[in-house]
Amino acid sequence: MRRILPHPGIGRLLLGAIAAVLCLASVARAQDEVPFITTPDKVTLAMLDLAGVGPADHVIDLGSGDGRIVITAARRFGARGLGVEIVPELVKRSRELARAAGVQEKVEFREQDLFATDLGRASVVTMYLLPAVNLQLRPRLLALAPGTRVVSHDWDMGDWLPDRSLVVDVPDKAVGREKVSRIHLWIVPVAAAGTWCAAGSRLEITQRFQAFSATLTTAASPVPFVFDGRIEGSTLRAQGLQAFELTIEGDALRTRRADIATPPGWPAEAQFQRATSRSC
Numbered sequence: 001m002r003r004i005l006p007h008p009g010i011g012r013l014l015l016g017a018i019a020a021v022l023c024l025a026s027v028a029r030a031q032d033e034v035p036f037i038t039t040p041d042k043v044t045l046a047m048l049d050l051a052g053v054g055p056a057d058h059v060i061d062l063g064s065g066d067g068r069i070v071i072t073a074a075r076r077f078g079a080r081g082l083g084v085e086i087v088p089e090l091v092k093r094s095r096e097l098a099r100a101a102g103v104q105e106k107v108e109f110r111e112q113d114l115f116a117t118d119l120g121r122a123s124v125v126t127m128y129l130l131p132a133v134n135l136q137l138r139p140r141l142l143a144l145a146p147g148t149r150v151v152s153h154d155w156d157m158g159d160w161l162p163d164r165s166l167v168v169d170v171p172d173k174a175v176g177r178e179k180v181s182r183i184h185l186w187i188v189p190v191a192a193a194g195t196w197c198a199a200g201s202r203l204e205i206t207q208r209f210q211a212f213s214a215t216l217t218t219a220a221s222p223v224p225f226v227f228d229g230r231i232e233g234s235t236l237r238a239q240g241l242q243a244f245e246l247t248i249e250g251d252a253l254r255t256r257r258a259d260i261a262t263p264p265g266w267p268a269e270a271q272f273q274r275a276t277s278r279s280c
Contacts, residue, residue: 038065038174039128039153043181044072046168050185051124051149053077060084060122062114062129062137067094067107069126074103079124083109084117119144128153142209146190146248147233154182160209163187163232189231190248196272197280203253203272205236212236 039047047069053059055078061069064083071094073079085091094109110117119125119140125148127134134157141150142160156162162184173179193207200219205212210232216225229238236246247254253272 039068040170040173040181041068041072043153043168043170043183044069045076046166046181047126047151047153047183048073048077048124050164050166050183051126051151053079053124055079057123058082058121059124059126060117060119061126062117063127064094064109065090065128067097067109070094070107070109071098071101071103073124074098074106075101079106081107082117082121083107084112084114085109086111086113123148125150126153127151127155129155131155131158134158141186142188144188146188148188150186150188152184152186156184157186160186163210187232190234190236192231192236192246192248192253195275195278195280196253197275198270198272201270201272202280204278207231214238 057079059073059081061083064085067083070081070083091111098104164185168181170181189210192205196203202217204215213228227238251274
């Protein structure tokens with residue numbers, strides 16, 4: 001009997017399907033393994049203070065537990081918010097506490113997979129998850145609108161370093177040997193990398209999270225100007241002797257003079273446009 005072998009493409013499809021199922025199972029398992037540990041009120045306030053939460057904000061708390069972060073954001077800071085939690089009893093408890101605090105019209109709690117949650121409305125995202133879950137969420141957080149603030153209790157996000165961190169003493173902390181909590185803040189940076197063009201000028205930007213390097217070539221200067229800096233939201237701040245800012249709005253980049261004069265040839269009032277290729 002002749003042996004009939006499957007087409008190799010079928011094998012590749014099967015392997016791909018198996019890998020996808022395993023990946024989804026890993027994500028679900030990571031979320032299920034996140035324990036519910038109450039965030040101390042002192043830490044809750046510090047997280048919201050660090051994020052600069054105010055009445056204009058919409059706070060989304062991923063893994064919201066008993067809802068205290070979202071409720072505090074509404075009661076103390078006037079914000080609106082959404083808490084996402086997979087444990088039904090905690091969601092029910094959160095709604096009860098919101099009514100007791102008189103903020104039920106400003107907050108919402110859902111029994112929902114945090115990985116399936118639409119984060120688009122958030123101006124602030126808060127988390128007290130595990131490191132692996134933070135890393136799985138990281139691409140989605142980086143895709144949020146520039147300037148969105150992300151605050152994590154205790155755990156960081158790998159090589160995406162926080163913009164600011166602080167340590168809060170928590171003498172009655174229930175987990176760990178150190179009786180402190182570490183709070184980390186990230187401000188989602190604009191996607192600045194690429195080629196930007198203005199009349200007689202070209203700006204090449206490379207980016208690593210909030211850090212960037214840029215090379216400016218202009219018709220007015222035969223020598224390219226190279227500079228580095230930091231990104232906060234939609235603003236790129238050049239560091240060093242030449243202090244100036246670049247502001248990105250959509251596909252437009254504008255430059256502004258600062259207290260220190262910009263180098264010769266820098267088109268201070270120019271508007272750059274994002275190029276579709278590496279040439280202007």
